[in-house]
Amino acid sequence: MNGSLHSPPNVVDVKLKRGSAGLGFNIVGGLDQQYVVDDNGIYVSKIKEDGAAALDGRLQEGDKILAINGVKLEDLTHRSAVDLFRIAGEDVELRVLKKFPNHVNGPTGPQPQPEAKSPVSTLEVLAIVAGAAAICAFIYVRLQRKHF
Structure with a gap:
């Protein structure tokens, strides 16, 4: 997992050092618990205040975690992804797809405007x-x- 020139600009590598409270964020998603429609990915759901992720500042809620310590998180159940995080060790390297500024869960594209009341x-x-x-x-x- 190096920062090769072939990575899209919205994919970043984030190195975190596990603190006393873990890595300092929660995840959602997985093969059995889709968070985004038609996407089995693992997403950051909450950044814990004063945790390792918050102190680093690069990881944000809504970011998709593509890999942890070089292990891709594609098509894993939520539980399997959690287990990978638990055994990742003290120094953890994440490959992250940064969320788009207007990231929404669900269908994209123009949405119908509500009728004026x-x-x-x-x-x-x-x-x-x-x-x-x-x-x-x-x-x-x-x-x-x-x-x-």
Whole structure:
């Protein structure tokens, strides 16, 4: 796992030294617990304050961990990935795919915009019209009685 020129710009190697509280982050994902639709990858779900990852500063929530100490995390169950982290030793090297600035879990692409909500609902408009019609009818009937 060297920083070869063939790595995409959003793939970085992060070296962490395990502290008393571990590496200082939680993971989600795996073959049996997909975090991102159609992706079995392992993702950083939480960076623990004052942990090794937070102190280093390069790892962020939403980053995808591609490998740990040279072992690829492709198509592993969540439990298998956790076990790899546990036996990784004191000095841990991660290959990480940095999250995209607008990373979202789920479908990508243009999303439908919600319809603008009118301050008055259709039912309220119908009630007002019906009330106005009833008042007009009442007045009309009263006026008709006076003319007979």
